[in-house]
Amino acid sequence: MGTMTDGTTSAERIAAEAGLLARLRAGEDAAFAELVRTHSGRMLVVARRIVGSETDAEDVVQEAFVSAFKNMAKFDGRSTLGTWLHRIAVNAALMKRRRARSRPETSIDAMLPQFDNGFHKERPEPFESVTNTPGGGILDRETILAALDELPDEFREVVVLRDIEGLDSKAAGESLGIRDSLVRQRLHRARQALMKLLEQRMKGSQS
Amino acid sequence: MTTTPAGTCGGGARPEISCQACVDFILDYLEGVLPPDQKAKFERHLNMCPNCVTYMDNYKTTAQLARAVGAPPEAPAPVPAALVDAILKARKHAHE
Numbered sequence: 001m002g003t004m005t006d007g008t009t010s011a012e013r014i015a016a017e018a019g020l021l022a023r024l025r026a027g028e029d030a031a032f033a034e035l036v037r038t039h040s041g042r043m044l045v046v047a048r049r050i051v052g053s054e055t056d057a058e059d060v061v062q063e064a065f066v067s068a069f070k071n072m073a074k075f076d077g078r079s080t081l082g083t084w085l086h087r088i089a090v091n092a093a094l095m096k097r098r099r100a101r102s103r104p105e106t107s108i109d110a111m112l113p114q115f116d117n118g119f120h121k122e123r124p125e126p127f128e129s130v131t132n133t134p135g136g137g138i139l140d141r142e143t144i145l146a147a148l149d150e151l152p153d154e155f156r157e158v159v160v161l162r163d164i165e166g167l168d169s170k171a172a173g174e175s176l177g178i179r180d181s182l183v184r185q186r187l188h189r190a191r192q193a194l195m196k197l198l199e200q201r202m203k204g205s206q207s
Numbered sequence: 208m209t210t211t212p213a214g215t216c217g218g219g220a221r222p223e224i225s226c227q228a229c230v231d232f233i234l235d236y237l238e239g240v241l242p243p244d245q246k247a248k249f250e251r252h253l254n255m256c257p258n259c260v261t262y263m264d265n266y267k268t269t270a271q272l273a274r275a276v277g278a279p280p281e282a283p284a285p286v287p288a289a290l291v292d293a294i295l296k297a298r299k300h301a302h303e
Contacts, residue, residue, distance in 0.1 A: 029295075036294050041283025048284065049277070058290050065294045066301065113262070118225025119216055124261040127268045144272050163270060164277035188234040195269040 017081060024072055036065060039082055043089040050093035050160060056100070057093075064092040090165055091175050094157055101153065108152050111193030127199070139198060147197040155190035162187050216256045223248045229259045233266050 023031035040061055047060035068075075068088050075084055114121040148156055161172035162183065169180035169187070176183070216222050222229075229252045235241040236249055253260050 032298055033291070033295055036291050037286070040286045040291065040294070044284040044286060044290075045281045058287070061286075061290065062294050062297060066297050069298050069301065113230060115225070115227040118227045120226050120258045120262070124258055124265060126261050127265045139272055141276055144276055148273070148276075159273050163273035166274075166277060184234060188231075191234075191266060191269050191273070192230075194273065195265050198269060198272065199265075 021075070021077070021081065032069065035081065035085075039085045040065070042082070043085060046086060046089050046165065047093045049164065050090065051096050051100075056096055060093045060096050061089060063096070064089040067092065086165070087167075087171070087175055090161065090167075094160075094175075098153060106150075106152055108155055108189055108193050111151075111196050112189060113192060113196070125199070127202075139202065143201055144198070147194055147201060150197055151190055151193055155186050155193065158183050158186045159190045159194065163191075216252075216258065222252050222255060224252050226252075226256060226259050226262075229253070229256065230262060233263055237263075237267065237270075 020031055020034060024035060043061045043064060044057055047057035047064070048054065051057055051060055064085065068085055071088075075081070079087075113124075148159060151159065157176060158172060161167045161175055162169065167175065169183040173180040173183045216226055224232075229249060232241055232245060232249045236246065241249060253263070
């Protein structure tokens with residue numbers, strides 16, 4: 001039996017979660033308070049990662065909990081409450097971001113590799129030659145997030161869900177309301193575009 | 208650097224699949240879902256095309272960098288008491 005970092009066993013965790021769920025379904029106020037106190041910190045981290053601002057992230061967490069409370073009867077117990085809430089928070093954050101978008105949607109095509117008669121039009125340069133620079137730090141977290149931010153939403157979202165939040169294609173597709181094959185297709189193009197954007201930043205910081 | 212110039216592939220030998228097709232296969236290849244015949248063509252292409260090898264390495268690095276943004280998972284953020292209260296109040300309002 002696995003032991004968690006806080007010393008509880010996984011069996012104890014499962015029993016505690018089942019107990020909490022029963023109390024939630026019974027509408028017990030203290031159970032809802034416990035749910036919020038237990039999970040809101042992680043949800044806030046996720047929301048902040050997607051929407052950027054602290055105020056917006058708090059709004060997202062609140063919207064996510066309101067949605068979770070409404071849909072508590074639909075929680076089927078196939079995942080943990082934490083995983084379920086994580087997904088709701090991701091969806092709420094993505095929605096918030098879409099609503100807030102003021103810039104026009106850009107096309108991803110210009111960010112994809114160009115081919116001439118099937119061959120690479122430009123010779124790809126190894127990333128390591130530009131990442132192993134004295135001092136390093138060119139590709140820090142902020143740089144990656146800024147590059148990610150340049151992707152059109154539908155492509156950015158799949159990178160957030162698959163690579164950053166660690167969902168598989170099926171779960172990401174369920175969050176976005178698209179087939180998992182489309183998630184993979186978008187992920188592939190998004191990673192290629194992100195590669196180009198990172199490359200431009202690395203080159204820019206060298207010159 | 209041994210990379211061939213852009214516009215060529217593998218020192219004159221004609222590849223079975225183009226660089227463009229090779230690049231299209233990268234995700235499926237990395238996730239192990241490329242059908243065996245396509246996988247064989249893909250690997251033969253990589254063996255003769257340093258440009259595609261470099262491209263795939265950069266692709267893998269990009270995915271690793273994106274994953275690094277979310278891992279290791281950050282510790283839960285401290286939650287303002289006012290936010291907890293607002294959430295619980297919102298639930299009460301929804302019931303009224």
